[in-house]
Amino acid sequence: MALLEVKDLHTSFFTDAGEVKAVDGVSFELDRGKVLGIVGESGSGKSVTAYSIMQILAPTGKIVGGSVKLDGTELVGADENILRKVRGNRISIIFQDPMTSLNPTYTIGHQLVEAIRLHTDRNRKQAWDRALEMLQLVNVNEPRRRLKQYPFELSGGMRQRVMIAMALACEPDILIADEPTTALDVTIQAQILELMQDLQKKLGMAIIMITHDLGVVAQLCDEVIVMYAGSICERGTADEIFYTPAHEYTKGLMRSIPRDENNGQRLQPITGTPIDLLNMPKGCPFAPRCDHAMKVCLTERAPRMQVGEAHFSSCWMNVKDAADRGEITVEGGQDHV
Amino acid sequence: MSERQNDTLLEVKGLKQYFNINLGFFRSKPLKAVDDVSFSIRRGETLGLVGESGCGKTTVGRSILHLYQPTAGQVIYDGKEINSKESLKEFRKKATMVFQDPYSSLNPRMTVSDIVAEPLDVHHLYSTKQERNDRVLELLGYVGLNSEHASRYAHEFSGGQRQRIGIARALAVNPEFIVCDEPVSALDVSIQAQVINMFDDLQDKLGLTYLFIAHDLLVVRHISDRIAVMYLGKMVELADAEEIYSHPLHPYSQSLLSAVPLPDPKAARANKRIVLNGDIPSPLNAPSGCPFRTRCPHATEACAQSMPPFEEVDKGHFVACHRVREIG
Secondary structure, three states, X not given: OOOEEEEEEEEEEEEOOEEEEEEEEEEEEEOOOOEEEEEOOOOOOHHHHHHHHHOOOOOOEEEEEEEEEEOOEEOOOOOHHHHHHHEOOOEEEEOOOOOOOXXXXXXXXXXXXXXXXXXXXXXXXXXXXXXXXXXXXXXXXXXXXXXXXXXXXXXXXXXHHHHHHHHHOOOOOEEEEEOOOOOOOHHHHHHHHHHHHHHHHHHOOEEEEEEOOHHHHHXXXXXXEEEEOOEEEEEEEHHHHHHOOOOHHHXXXXXXXOOHHHOOOOOOOOXXXXXXOOOOOXXXXXXXXXXXXXXXXXXXXXXXXXXXXXXXXXXXXXXXXXXXXXXXXXXXXXXXX | OHHHHHHEEEEEEEEEEEEEEEEEOOEEEEEEEEEEEEEEEEOOOEEEEEOOOOOOHHHHHHHHOOOOOOOEEEEEEOOEEOOOHHHHHHHHHHEEEEOOOOOOOOOOOXXXXXXXXXXXXXXXXXXXXXXXHHHHHHHHHHOOOOHHHHOOEHHHOOHHHHHHHHHHHHHOOOOOEEEEEOOOOOOOHHHHHHHHHHHHHHHHHHOOEEEEEOOOHHHHHHHOOEEEEEEOOEEEEEEEHHHHHHOOOOHHHHHHHHHOOXXXXXXXXXXXXXXXXXXXXXXXXXXXXXXXXXXXXXXXXXXXXXXXXXXXXXXXXXXXXXXHHHHO
């Protein structure tokens, strides 16, 4: 059984302008000790997927359907007491902005000790020792002094290390990292990614890495999910996604970023503008920007097709290609990933 | 040599930009945001300027345009030094800027046509209303917008479209030189490529020269002819784009380039990262001598004594490092 099982998750935000379907039928599994990347543009629903798993949505947001199972235990609709034991203990999250995720009025030590004591039955002294141990683990220099400092005295990279230390203090099974390095400089980003890789190997936890940076994904992830407009358009191993992308959106992304293959050539951008979630098209959400859109793309969602061993894509082009080869294996008909 | 000199559009000599930081009780200390930077930009080229936050790359762009009054140094444009009100006014008709944040750099109370026409108003570049309108439509056409967009307000547009409006405004005075300050870093990946291509096209069409400031090294490599690397207010390396990627000589450039996460899993696995220890020192307490010595794996005693000169070690390849001949 997979460690985490997300099935047909739907999360909506109810705003004055109407219902925004931020996550629209997302399913995936995560095994112990694996690194799963979720990539997509802003508004694609990658962060909301993570917040739905943790159930820390803003008050206007609500999970309207689907299930999230951790080790077989259903989390959607679960009692707050159960959720409290899951959050921080079994699933932890680090947020994008290390500047604002720490409380500026308490010392680093206070905040670490608070988190540790909340989740374990250590006393103050033991919790303090644990906090020190965690800071050493994430390579913070002079950890003893840092514990007595306030967040403003630390640099961005240092604060992100503190956040990682806090998230890992209870040895969670799953670490959700929501754009953990976006606010950091390149050389600091390299330090943090290296650290996460080391800790992942050392502690054997699973990581869900949410990012828009394809470079970070290539570096860290075993498996990758590509999201667009609230749904998964493609899922596969990192190599499959980068070298043999199947969905037209993923292909477009790969052509539009500067990399070695297209060095010196003109980039091929994806045309059009990102989708307005309040006015979702009926068919494939990417169809209005897709160069290969067919009639069916505008009216119906594409089914999820298996295009490789663990490689799935929801694109009518894949259906067409498979039909051309006369080997259609459509999985689940209506079930559009 | 003379031909190359004629080729130079903009020359920056010994540029210094210090800001006084108030420490209370009438004490203040200069923050050396840019400290003795010299370089030149050739007509029609794109010079990429990279570095991490706080290294002074944005300040260089702004000081060139005299948005800050430089503390010291010369900015020579087309052979004329910018040192008087008149020369600055002329200069501003030829040199403009595209800002990083497309959300805060457009006035929310002005229509798009007023935003784009503001430089025309300032420099009195039209005689009739009709002329102003025509020019606005022409400018919007350059960036892929049309008359329908002209009467709307900035908030009605997406990030990518706003950046186009900012670019149209920068083009209004028919400039020769544009400082692009992180123009694509606030945009989504799929939109970035559209805007990068637009910069390329406009350069071909209008013969523009760019100073392209960015921290995304893959984007800079794509768009630039030459690249300059800055660290803590100093320029540490300058060379042709391909040269700097294949043979970075300064230890900082080497680690910076190796730290870039490559969007290619096989290359990422093979990549040997040079991970630096520690953080960038505060520019208020910059290290003595070479600013990079506190994080440099090759630093010696001599590095703490004096700032290495910015020398040409190979043809067109400038480096500021005492030990460049030993480690390069």
